[in-house]
Amino acid sequence: MRKRAVLLLSLLCCACMLAGVIAPTTSWAIGKPTPTPAPTALPEDFDIDLVLEDLLRLLEEQAYDQTIALADGILQSEEESWKALYYRGFAYERLDKLDEALRDYDAVLQIRPWDSGFWRLRGELVLKQSDPRQALSDFKRSLFYNPRAQQTYLSLAKLHERDVNPAIRDLYTAIARARREHAQGAGSRAIDTLTEAIESFERGSRPAELGYAYYTRATVLLSEEKEDEALEDLTLALELQPDMQDYYLARGIIYAESERTQLAGADFHQRMNRLERDSLELDIALGEDVAVEMAQGLVARLRFAGEAGQRVTIAARDFLGAGVDPLLALLGVDSLPLAGDDDGGGELDALIKGYELPADGLYTALLSHANGGYEGVIRVSLR
Numbered sequence: 001m002r003k004r005a006v007l008l009l010s011l012l013c014c015a016c017m018l019a020g021v022i023a024p025t026t027s028w029a030i031g032k033p034t035p036t037p038a039p040t041a042l043p044e045d046f047d048i049d050l051v052l053e054d055l056l057r058l059l060e061e062q063a064y065d066q067t068i069a070l071a072d073g074i075l076q077s078e079e080e081s082w083k084a085l086y087y088r089g090f091a092y093e094r095l096d097k098l099d100e101a102l103r104d105y106d107a108v109l110q111i112r113p114w115d116s117g118f119w120r121l122r123g124e125l126v127l128k129q130s131d132p133r134q135a136l137s138d139f140k141r142s143l144f145y146n147p148r149a150q151q152t153y154l155s156l157a158k159l160h161e162r163d164v165n166p167a168i169r170d171l172y173t174a175i176a177r178a179r180r181e182h183a184q185g186a187g188s189r190a191i192d193t194l195t196e197a198i199e200s201f202e203r204g205s206r207p208a209e210l211g212y213a214y215y216t217r218a219t220v221l222l223s224e225e226k227e228d229e230a231l232e233d234l235t236l237a238l239e240l241q242p243d244m245q246d247y248y249l250a251r252g253i254i255y256a257e258s259e260r261t262q263l264a265g266a267d268f269h270q271r272m273n274r275l276e277r278d279s280l281e282l283d284i285a286l287g288e289d290v291a292v293e294m295a296q297g298l299v300a301r302l303r304f305a306g307e308a309g310q311r312v313t314i315a316a317r318d319f320l321g322a323g324v325d326p327l328l329a330l331l332g333v334d335s336l337p338l339a340g341d342d343d344g345g346g347e348l349d350a351l352i353k354g355y356e357l358p359a360d361g362l363y364t365a366l367l368s369h370a371n372g373g374y375e376g377v378i379r380v381s382l383r
Contacts, residue, residue, distance in 0.1 A: 037065055039072035048078060055087050067091040082111045086118075098129055113277070114296050116146035120155055127159065135159055147215055147246050150179045168209055171197050175216050182220050190220045211241035218250065227254055245274035249327075249342075249370060256341050261352070265340030268329040272299045272368045284365070286312070289381045292367060294324050296374040300367040304382055306357040313383045314365050316350040322376030326350040327368045333361030348372050 042051065051074055058067040071088035074081055089104030105122045112118060123138030136159060142152045157172035174197035178190040194217040198210060214237035221230040234251040241247065252267030277297030284290050284302045292300045306312060316326035328350040329340040338355065345351035348370075357363065367380060 037069040039076060040066075040070045042073045042077070044077075048074070048081065052081075052083050052087075055084065059087050059091060062094070064091040064095050080111055082108045085111075093125060098125060101125055102129070114145050114275075116142045116149050116152070119145065120149065120152045124155060132159060132162060143212065144244065145246075147212060147244060148179070148219070150176050153179070153212070167201070168207065170200070171209055171213060175213055178216060178220065182223070187220050187224050191217060191224070194220070206240060208240045211237040211239075211244065211247075214240070215244070215247055215250070222250075222254075227258070230254065243274060245271045246371070248274070252340060253342055253370075256344065261339040261341065261355075262337065264342075265329045265331075265337035268327055268340040268342070268368075269331070269337045269366060272327070272329065272366055275299075275368070284380070284382050286310075286382055289379055291319060292378045292380060294326070294367075294369055294374055294376055294378050296369070298368065298374075300380075302365040302367060302380060302382075304363055304365070306361065306363050308357060308359050310357045311354045312352075312357060313354055313381075314352045315345055315381045315383075316367055317345060317379045317381075318348055318373075319377040319379035323373035324348070324376030324378055325370040325372030325374065326378050327370045328352055329366040330355060331364040331366060333359050333363060335364070342370050 051070070055067060055070050055074070058070060068088050068091050071084045071091070074084040075088075078084065085104045085107045089101045089108070092098070092101035092104065102122070102125055105118060105125060108118050109115065109122065119138050119142035123135040123142065126138065127135040136156075139152055139156050139159065142149055146152075153172045153176040157169050157176065160166075160169035160172065174193055178193040178197075181187075181190040181193060194213050198213050198217070201207070201210065214233040218230040218233035218237065221227075221233065231251065231254050234247055234254070238244070238247050238251070248267040248271040252264045252271065255261070255264035255267060275297055276299045278295065278299075280292065280298060280300040282290055282292075282300060282302050284304050286304065286306075290302065292298075294300075314328060314330065316328050318324050318326065325342075325348040327340075327342055330338045330352055332338045338358075339352050341350045341352050343350065344353070352365075365380070365382070367378065
């Protein structure tokens with residue numbers, strides 16, 4: 001199996017997770033309740049990147065009131081600066097102003113609703129507000145977007161310890177431990193850890209949360225080049241959690257790698273249906289190229305007329321080298337999946353090559369993105 005498939009499964013869905021934005025310290029001093037200064041006045045032509053660096057420095061120095069004032073100044077002209085909202089919310093949380101912090105985190109998620117790290121952060125905050133049910137929902141939303149998020153599993157283990165559910169707590173703890181073992185190069189030990197956790201549940205007792213364990217074991221098995229066993233685990237995971245979009249992507253990659261293109265197309269189609277946040281419809285003719293500006297959660301539907309017996313090749317390429325990762329699925333005249341591909345065109349590019357159309361009629365090429373990157377121009381050609 002190509003290394004690309006294994007690498008894809010280890011990538012984070014969110015490029016700006018909490019750990020990558022602020023390095024947490026072992027303890028934070030809660031600032032004294034003092035009147036918040038007025039918003040910091042900024043020149044009209046201020047450099048947003050430089051000011052955000054100043055904002056982060058203030059936050060690291062635990063100058064929370066000044067952080068809030070400077071963030072206020074930024075947001076007066078840059079209302080959609082998610083970093084300013086995040087830093088201000090973090091400062092409010094350190095000052096124990098939880099309602100204000102929650103308001104800012106909610107605003108961040110309006111801009112970045114797919115950001116796994118912020119869903120976990122919001123869950124931790126509402127847990128401080130004694131709302132474990134909402135915290136559970138937020139943590140599971142975090143895993144929907146990134147089922148590889150080790151810190152979210154630890155947060156869920158802590159939540160279930162509070163709710164006195166030792167079986168589920170131990171399951172989440174085992175998943176987090178296995179992910180750590182795998183990262184340290186101990187793949188066999190990680191598989192043993194997960195197998196023990198799965199088998200600790202009695203036959204017939206299969207809570208939905210076991211899907212996370214099967215998925216995690218599948219990612220480790222893939223790194224050990226045990227594709228068939230990984231495929232079995234992904235199927236079991238989807239039986240328990242049929243709405244987890246990343247499981248379909250993982251299984252579809254295995255199908256595509258083994259040239260089971262129709263099964264790959266079916267899984268990629270399922271992934272797109274669950275991840276879709278925006279849509280685009282275009283017409284394309286044989287011999288034409290079109291450019292699509294990809295964004296997170298976008299699904300483009302490219303319709304074309306075909307005839308029975310025609311062989312078509314659909315290529316989706318990262319046109320400007322921005323790192324966007326195209327994902328393709330071909331639907332037939334009955335709107336059922338016929339084929340799909342992720343990296344068959346080399347690097348991140350997708351390619352459905354020489355597919356023989358089964359009937360006359362209108363076909364649809366679905367274009368979206370995998371986990372390797374989602375912002376950039378994709379050039380789609382139909383030959």
